[in-house]
Amino acid sequence: MVLWELSLLLIAVLFLGGLAWMFHNKPLRKRALGKKVNPAQQKNIKNLHIEKASDMEAAEEVIPSPPQTAQKESSPHQLPAIPWSYGDTRIVALARDPYWIFAYWEINGAVREKIQQQYGSEGWSSGKLLLRVYDVTNNYFFDSKMILEIQVNDYSNNWYINTGQPNHTYLLELGLLLADGTYIFIARSNLVTMPRDDLSDIVDEEWLLPEAYEKRVYGRYIEIHGSPGFIQEMELKAIKAKKGEEYISSPINW
Amino acid sequence: MTKGYLALVLHAHLPYVRHPEYEEFLEEKWFYEAVTETYLPLLWTFEKLAEDGVDYRVTINLSPTLISMFNDELLRQRYVKQLEKLIELADKEVYRTSNQPEFHSTALMYKDLFSRAHYLFTEKYRWNLVEAFRRLQDAGKLEIITTGATHGYFPLLGVQREVINAQVQTAVELYERCFGRKPLGFWLPECGYKPGDDKILKKYGIKYFITETHGLLFASPRPKYGNYAPIYCSSGVAAFGRDAESSKQVWSAKEGYPGDFDYRDFYRDIGYDLDLSYIGPYLPEGRIRSHTGIKYYRITSTTDYKEPYVRSWALEKAAIHAGNFMFNREKQVEWLSGLLDRKPVIVAPYDAELFGHWWFEGPQWLDFLIRKIRYDQNTIELITPGDYLKIYPCNQLSTPCESSWGWKGYHEVWLNGANDWIWRHLHKAAERMIELANSHHEADGILKRALNQATRELLLAQSSDWPFIMKTGTMVQYAKMRFQSHIANFTRLYEDIKGNKIDERWLNELESINNLFPEIDYRIYRSDHVAELPGPVAEQSAVPV
Numbered sequence: 001m002v003l004w005e006l007s008l009l010l011i012a013v014l015f016l017g018g019l020a021w022m023f024h025n026k027p028l029r030k031r032a033l034g035k036k037v038n039p040a041q042q043k044n045i046k047n048l049h050i051e052k053a054s055d056m057e058a059a060e061e062v063i064p065s066p067p068q069t070a071q072k073e074s075s076p077h078q079l080p081a082i083p084w085s086y087g088d089t090r091i092v093a094l095a096r097d098p099y100w101i102f103a104y105w106e107i108n109g110a111v112r113e114k115i116q117q118q119y120g121s122e123g124w125s126s127g128k129l130l131l132r133v134y135d136v137t138n139n140y141f142f143d144s145k146m147i148l149e150i151q152v153n154d155y156s157n158n159w160y161i162n163t164g165q166p167n168h169t170y171l172l173e174l175g176l177l178l179a180d181g182t183y184i185f186i187a188r189s190n191l192v193t194m195p196r197d198d199l200s201d202i203v204d205e206e207w208l209l210p211e212a213y214e215k216r217v218y219g220r221y222i223e224i225h226g227s228p229g230f231i232q233e234m235e236l237k238a239i240k241a242k243k244g245e246e247y248i249s250s251p252i253n254w
Numbered sequence: 255m256t257k258g259y260l261a262l263v264l265h266a267h268l269p270y271v272r273h274p275e276y277e278e279f280l281e282e283k284w285f286y287e288a289v290t291e292t293y294l295p296l297l298w299t300f301e302k303l304a305e306d307g308v309d310y311r312v313t314i315n316l317s318p319t320l321i322s323m324f325n326d327e328l329l330r331q332r333y334v335k336q337l338e339k340l341i342e343l344a345d346k347e348v349y350r351t352s353n354q355p356e357f358h359s360t361a362l363m364y365k366d367l368f369s370r371a372h373y374l375f376t377e378k379y380r381w382n383l384v385e386a387f388r389r390l391q392d393a394g395k396l397e398i399i400t401t402g403a404t405h406g407y408f409p410l411l412g413v414q415r416e417v418i419n420a421q422v423q424t425a426v427e428l429y430e431r432c433f434g435r436k437p438l439g440f441w442l443p444e445c446g447y448k449p450g451d452d453k454i455l456k457k458y459g460i461k462y463f464i465t466e467t468h469g470l471l472f473a474s475p476r477p478k479y480g481n482y483a484p485i486y487c488s489s490g491v492a493a494f495g496r497d498a499e500s501s502k503q504v505w506s507a508k509e510g511y512p513g514d515f516d517y518r519d520f521y522r523d524i525g526y527d528l529d530l531s532y533i534g535p536y537l538p539e540g541r542i543r544s545h546t547g548i549k550y551y552r553i554t555s556t557t558d559y560k561e562p563y564v565r566s567w568a569l570e571k572a573a574i575h576a577g578n579f580m581f582n583r584e585k586q587v588e589w590l591s592g593l594l595d596r597k598p599v600i601v602a603p604y605d606a607e608l609f610g611h612w613w614f615e616g617p618q619w620l621d622f623l624i625r626k627i628r629y630d631q632n633t634i635e636l637i638t639p640g641d642y643l644k645i646y647p648c649n650q651l652s653t654p655c656e657s658s659w660g661w662k663g664y665h666e667v668w669l670n671g672a673n674d675w676i677w678r679h680l681h682k683a684a685e686r687m688i689e690l691a692n693s694h695h696e697a698d699g700i701l702k703r704a705l706n707q708a709t710r711e712l713l714l715a716q717s718s719d720w721p722f723i724m725k726t727g728t729m730v731q732y733a734k735m736r737f738q739s740h741i742a743n744f745t746r747l748y749e750d751i752k753g754n755k756i757d758e759r760w761l762n763e764l765e766s767i768n769n770l771f772p773e774i775d776y777r778i779y780r781s782d783h784v785a786e787l788p789g790p791v792a793e794q795s796a797v798p799v
Binding site for chain 2: 077078079080081082083086088092094095096097098102104106158190193195196197198199200201202203204205206207208209210
């Protein structure tokens, strides 16, 4: 019995050790190297509402693994070849959660060649590939401020970036910084808005009543109190509604 | 007097798995098992309730891929063949256990369950389950809703608005053909919501969708009623929030009902336990150990120690749990009615496959619950979200929070080290499909067929099931194979169309294998479908070129 327990312990130790080893050896590119520009950004990370799995009923149980007929798969499935790359130069940003952006990119050979032609053959190899993160919340391209600059590996084509600021909008830029300090723009991403992670501060209420109901409600009102002015107003509203504003707000709480 | 409402929402979905190129295919069993264990028992439960004159309202989402499998002739034939083999095995089991009283009655139960499935499928419903669901909707019992065509994960696909349009338009058109009306509600795949997606739902006449709890709680402006009443997005589509409390009671592996020791154990299956010479003929390829569906043990304990299943105990527990669930909802509603100046609605969505497949007694629990709510109390009433909006058409205007019901509440399940590589291919393929759709106004003949098949391949590649399986770590190879083969097929079709060199034989083959959505029209990817939508929401700008 003791022997059995000892062997179990040994297995556990080996397993944990293996795990630790695996994580230790994880390629660096998967970690975000970005340093915080503004320490205030840290504040939200501490009081996350969703971070702990136990806080979320939407944990694994919510989506059990798909019905598994067998633990084994029927036969080793052949994997058809798909393109490695598409010959584009682009960067795409996706929000993973309120704090992390996932970005993937591709730099086409022609772009590399052009840089080499202009800045010499060592231009590319001695330059640093940079991922710049701009906070463009509310101000889009103008007056946006760079909040992170991450040096990425030349061979990587994706990155997870910790911005730590929910509900902000970002823009990513990929560029090359040459040894002499020249910065060469390569690609700009789509705008990415991070999800909220907390209750909204805005508590003003606005209410909506679909047009069809409004007609019924006010239609009855017209029958009873129909004044020409009111009817005219309703007609104007109807015209407006046809123009695409199908819903109007109503301050009434039903 | 009724003080509040409970909206039970079942989400029935399976990825499209159909392999005519093989005699038998292991992953097709996901569908066969779910039909026998979940869809038929649920239909049977709903029919019995209706026959007994029980008034009830339940919302069910039937995903377009599932509907396509229900309607597929080959899968129907294969299902019945497979079910007949299972009945044969159950017969043998009745004989084998004749001297083992602790197992014999359970063997008889399976024989009964499978025989009834056979009767329902072939005789009562005449191989047409969609029609059976339709009748229940027409009778005013079910509110059937729809979801993305192939259950694509909207928040990550949505960098191209055309993709969301194609997922929604395909689903709504299929729904109208199957159910003879427009869907009122839309199940966002994985409850994945991103502000702005509601505008596309609005375009197809959708009245509501369901979000995760914090989709409503973190909405802005802050919803006055929390997640106990819907809000309107700026588009006018209503969002209902999932209730955390009622979900936990059913879902949670630890605290939830399905883990009760008296319920049937899912993992101990004779496919693993019995000698290969006996069970072999009922296993894939005559030898691959897997679930048969015949399981004799109850959960018993948290360890591997298992005792025989006792059906009467399990049913007793299902009744107790139904009573407990109802009691808790009553208390919840009583508490809420003191806070709200309207009747609250508790939205309780579940994966349909939980009932019967994972939680064997789930359909009975549902049956007990519905009857008890009708006859044993007056505090709560069953409702559908559509009905609730008729009672309360005026709702607060607010933008739901981007969210999902997956682990951690956002997109990480579908965007992590195990599956993040798929998105560049999905975005690129979509860009190419949009290009094809925009540049071919009126295609016909083989060109049209190739364009339509490219549409099918892209839709199939977009299933959220593939990244999900890659993340969970079981059957990963199959998910990769499916993803890569649809991307490879799409890429070749794109190149063939562009190069004006379509291989008709290969196209024929693809059409016969990946045959879902026969009425598909590639023009669903045209940019003018989304061009007139108000915007821009910052993150929805197209992928930069």
